[in-house]
Amino acid sequence: MATLGQISALLVVIFSILLAYGAAKPPDSGQPYMLVCSFFAVFVAISALIIWECCLYPGVYSPLRDLPKPPGNTLMSSQFHERLREPVGQPFREWINNIPNDGIIRYLDVMNIERLVVTKPKALAEVLVHKSYEFIKPRSSSSGIGRMFGIGLLLAEGEEHKIQRRHLSPAFARQRIQDFYPLFWTKSKYLIDALIVDSCHAPDEPEKSIDMCEWMSRATLDIISVAGIGQEFNSIQDPDSGIYQTYQKLFKPGYTTRLMGQMGFIIPGWALRNIPIARKGTIGYTIKLVKRICRSAVQRAKSNPSAASCRGSSLLSIVLASGGFTDEGLVDQLMIFLVAGHEPTASALSWCIAMLCKHPEIQAKLRAEIRSGLPNPRTTIYSIAANEFDTLPYLNAVCNETLRLFPPAPLTVRVATKDTTLLDHFIPKGTHVYIPPWAVNVSLELWGEDALEWNPERWIGDMRSNNSGGATSDYAFLTFLQGERRCIGEGFARGEMKVLLAALISTFEMDFAEGGWSGGVKNGMTAKPKDLMVRLKVVDEGWK
Known part of the structure; x- marks a missing residue:
């Protein structure tokens, strides 16, 4: 319609x-x-x-009118203002546990346009696996994201998506990811040294508070710049670097930008693009800068084709060797690499730090495990190997539980390309269907009564064998989605997250700054903890 x-x-x-x-x-x-x-x-x-x-x-x-719906979801009172006011995905968290449904919830958005939210494994499997190419990303959101980050794997559909994924998969193979662990470790050491300097204060001065979200973004951007395109951005050493500051502005959309994003589902893209707002200048500058960097990287990689066979070679070199992309196609992929390869992981790490500050006993337990299995990142002289993390189950549990409770991408949306069905309900062409990891990952039905609690222990013991955390379905954990659209960089993100967190927790005792932490969520390209200010204390006692 x-x-x-x-x-x-x-x-x-x-x-x-x-x-x-x-x-x-x-x-x-x-x-x-x-x-x-x-x-x-x-x-x-x-x-x-x-x-x-x-x-x-x-x-x-409407054939959808009898589906379960949230309270107050009437023709005179849609859910638009609630969704705009709350953090992205937050209303869905409440609906999934409070509205009886068979896997689909219907709500009314701006101007009473119908939206669906899929909540249970069978419905999720239909959208993500069995009918994944019948439900595609809306053109309105794809065109906006594509302008900023390129039309790469993230936005490709149908046969084009299959081709791109086939050519990109070798770069993200398990062995290739393991080759990046020495890079993760080296950047972790740089991060620790920089944090020690930044947190220092004179004896007569109050303890300094550190914005950990900012530091995590700087560290992960430096990792993906080398791993992805073979170029040093040096964001850890230089927070004023052009590329880092540009991304920071891009990742902080205000209320107006969120409103424009929602209106994009009913207003043609050409009309939205011609609305004069100041942020358009920032986006335009970002696009030009990042494209220039990516084009230069492609030319460097083409001048050294043998680099793809080297251990620890950049993702770009490996993808270039596949021969599956034009130069502009490579630029599009690199733009996605740079964004998806740093901001979501920075968000997840920030939530890890927030939870470990909130639970100091778990922080201490994790520190003890890390120190028993890994060398001191400040004194070790060798590059760490991926298999050294295989004996750290509690580190894996902390990362898994944080990714479950706080997925960096709270929701994603699909639109039906034709008249179809979900759970035998007729779905008209053009219907928008939301997949909310932020909600599914805390479903009481899928995770039990403590689903809303941060509890790494759920990943230990009997549950460790299948790495399920106690959930009975693969679709209970949607942080990286499932099926053909499952995040191709999952292994990279998990490895990067474990190494950085291990280095940080083994070196520092972390606590919230004076006044504590509000526990809020900061809206942006990803969901981050709001105003996460932390005090750091180096704990080197008894460790060489």
Whole structure:
């Protein structure tokens, strides 16, 4: 079904044609009367369309109208303002545990447009696996993301997605990821040294507080810059570096930007792009800067084709060797690498730190395990190997539990490309379907009564053998999605996260800054802890 914005735009075009036709007529042809009639006809048509789209169809005729819905979800009170006011995905967390449903919840968005939320394994399997190419990313969101980050694997659909994934998979093979562990370790040591300097204070000065979200972003950006494109950004040493500051501005959208993003589902993209807002300048500058960096990286990699066979070679070198992409296609992939390879992991690490500060007893237990299995990152002279982390089950548990409770991407959206079904419910073409990891990962039905609690112990003991955390379905853990669209960089992100966290916790005792932490969520490209200010104390006693 065409959106209200599209049909209204068509009616306006028709009216404009009638207006032009009337203006071209000679004065004695009765053009004023014709213009009045035309205007009245278009006004009546738009009014009738609004009544149909906003009232009659969703309330009386929609095949989805009888699906379970949130309280207050009426024709006079949609969920639009609640979703805009709350952190991304937060309302879904409440709905999934409080609204009885068979796997689908329906709610009304702006102008009463129907949206669906899939909540249970069977429905999730249909959208993500069995009908993954019948439910694609909406063009409105894809065009906006594509402008900023390129049309790479993240946005490709259908056969093109299969081809791209096939050419990219060798770069993310298990052995290739293990080759990056020495890089993760080296950058971890740089991070620790920089944090020690930054947290120092004179004896007569108060303890300094550190913005850990910022430091995690700097560290992960430095890792993906080398691993992804073979270039040093030096964000750890230089927080004022152009590329880091550019990304920081990009990842902090305000209320206006969020509103524009929601309106993109009903207003044509060309109209949104022509609305004058200051942020457009930031986005435009970012696109030019990142594309210039990526193009230069492609040219360097092409001049050294043998690099792909070297251990620890960049992802770019490996992908280039596949021969599956044009130069501009490689640029698109690199733009995605740089964003997806640092911001989500930085978010997950920030949540790890927040939870470990909140639970000092778990922080101490984790520190003891790490120190028993790994060398001191400040004194070791050799590069660490991936298998040295295999004997650290509690570190793995802390990372898994944080990724479960606080997935960096709270939700993703798909749109039906044709009339289809979900759980035998008829789904009209054009229906938007939300997949909410932020909610599914805390489903009481899937995870038990303590689903909303941060409890690494759920990943220890009997549950460790299948790494399920006690859940009975693979679709209970959606942080990296499932099926054809499962995150190709999952292994890279997990490895990077474990190494950085191990180095940090083994070196520092962490606590919230004076006044504590509010526990809020900061909206942005990913969901991060809000105002996470931390005090650091080096704990070297008895460890060489």
